[in-house]
Amino acid sequence: MKIFDGNFWIMASLFGVLSLVVLSRGGAPLFVEAMGGGTRQFLRFALVLFVSFLVAGLVESLLPRAWVSSALGEDSGWKGLALASAVGLVTPAGPFVSMPLAAGMLRAGAAPPAVVAFVASWGLLAIHRLIAWEIPMLGLPFALTRWGLCLGAPILLGMWARLFWRSGAG
Numbered sequence: 001m002k003i004f005d006g007n008f009w010i011m012a013s014l015f016g017v018l019s020l021v022v023l024s025r026g027g028a029p030l031f032v033e034a035m036g037g038g039t040r041q042f043l044r045f046a047l048v049l050f051v052s053f054l055v056a057g058l059v060e061s062l063l064p065r066a067w068v069s070s071a072l073g074e075d076s077g078w079k080g081l082a083l084a085s086a087v088g089l090v091t092p093a094g095p096f097v098s099m100p101l102a103a104g105m106l107r108a109g110a111a112p113p114a115v116v117a118f119v120a121s122w123g124l125l126a127i128h129r130l131i132a133w134e135i136p137m138l139g140l141p142f143a144l145t146r147w148g149l150c151l152g153a154p155i156l157l158g159m160w161a162r163l164f165w166r167s168g169a170g
Contacts, residue, residue, distance in 0.1 A: 072084055084114040116158050
């Protein structure tokens with residue numbers, strides 16, 4: 001496992017630039033305050049992140065690779081995109097679970113376009129958010145209209161991702 005990859009260097013550069021901005025605007029007191037806030041946030045979510053990655057590892061080990069490759073792999077076609085979209089729709093979790101789950105799907109043999117469909121469906125159509133948040137806060141007509149308009153998006157995005165990966169850009 002490579003720790004100092006592109007993601008690390010992007011975040012380290014962002015940290016450096018933002019540190020300079022904070023120091024120029026508020027000096028050391030603002031910088032110390034910002035570091036304290038970041039540290040508190042890290043401590044609050046570190047255990048959740050750790051446990052969510054353990055859960056993703058367990059789920060990945062339970063996913064039969066042959067089934068994942070067949071149902072969500074390169075040759076699964078639109079049925080794989082539809083299945084991945086359905087799984088995203090019913091995944092009752094936030095990003096601490098869904099993103100490690102998506103990574104586990106990739107490692108278990110799912111094709112990237114199917115995982116795009118899963119992530120898009122989870123982000124746009126998750127039924128738990130529709131029921132718990134959108135309908136109560138935005139009202140039934142608005143929530144169902146928004147949800148209905150997004151219904152086909154995960155499959156379309158998965159198809160687009162398939163074209164992207166086949167073109168060699170992925």
